Amino acid sequence: QMQLQESGPGLVKPSETLSLTCTVSGGSIDTWYWSWIRQSPGKGMEWIGYVYYSGSTDYNPSLRSRVTMSVDTSKNQFSLKVISVTAADAAVYFCARGPNSSGFDIWGRGSLVTVSS
Amino acid sequence: EIVLTQSPGTLSLSPGERATLSCRASQSISSTFLAWYQQKPGQAPRLLISGASNRAAGIPDRFSGSGSGTDFTLTISRLEAEDFAVYFCEQYGSSPWTFGQGTKMEMK
Numbered sequence: 573q574m575q576l577q578e579s580g581p582g583l584v585k586p587s588e589t590l591s592l593t594c595t596v597s598g599g600s601i602d603t604w605y606w607s608w609i610r611q612s613p614g615k616g617m618e619w620i621g622y623v624y625y626s627g628s629t630d631y632n633p634s635l636r637s638r639v640t641m642s643v644d645t646s647k648n649q650f651s652l653k654v655i656s657v658t659a660a661d662a663a664v665y666f667c668a669r670g671p672n673s674s675g676f677d678i679w680g681r682g683s684l685v686t687v688s689s
Numbered sequence: 690e691i692v693l694t695q696s697p698g699t700l701s702l703s704p705g706e707r708a709t710l711s712c713r714a715s716q717s718i719s720s721t722f723l724a725w726y727q728q729k730p731g732q733a734p735r736l737l738i739s740g741a742s743n744r745a746a747g748i749p750d751r752f753s754g755s756g757s758g759t760d761f762t763l764t765i766s767r768l769e770a771e772d773f774a775v776y777f778c779e780q781y782g783s784s785p786w787t788f789g790q791g792t793k794m795e796m797k
Contacts, residue, residue, distance in 0.1 A: 607786075616788060616789075616790045616791065617734075617777060617779075617788035617791075618788075619785055619786045619787065619788070632785040633690075633785065634785075666733055666734075670781070671781040671786055673721075673739070673740075674724070674736060674739035674740070674743075674745065675722075675724035675726075675736060675739050675779055675781045676724070676726075676734075676736065676779070676781075677736050677739075677745065679733035679734055679735075680733060681732070681733050682733055
């Protein structure tokens with residue numbers, strides 16, 4: 573059964589870069605789209621963007637200028653970078669499989685990111 | 690972007706009762722691309738329904754989805770204790786994919 577696991581620092585300083593990695597186990601990263609979604613009390617659930625296994629990407633226009641996603645098929649991982657973070661970027665960050673014909677059908681457990689000096 | 694508005698914000702019901710949750714879109718979306726998720730505290734969302742009415746694998750048949758255009762509904766026919774959670778709708782037909790703000794189902 574496919575599982576996803578987020579990893580990365582839980583604390584990021586304002587103006588610095590948030591970096592997270594999602595490791596896919598129990599299946600191949602190939603042929604799927606992979607997304608990052610965040611959840612915060614103020615903004616609710618927000619789709620950040622996706623990376624296709626081939627490396628193509630699509631980002632939410634609200635974050636496009638600060639977000640980069642990439643995929644490493646050899647490690648079965650995909651990654652998220654958000655530059656110039658502020659307190660508004662504090663959230664639980666989920667990685668998920670999708671969007672596909674079923675939406676987002678497999679999710680990681682989430683990684684809490686706090687932004688503070 | 691498509692805005693999804695869920696109602697009510699909170700639903701207080703008892704086990705055994707029927708729950709009806711609403712999701713309204715700011716513009717028409719294909720029913721093929723409307724999903725419902727359940728989320729419990731400290732957990733990731735779990736896919737319940739995709740394509741507006743198709744239950745995901747392992748989801749009990751007390752959960753059903755319906756609707757088209759701008760109005761969609763999630764119905765739980767007979768609430769069980771494990772169903773008290775937050776429910777989100779989500780559209781994946783038009784980028785950026787968007788979520789509703791959620792309906793919290795609490796036990797009366």
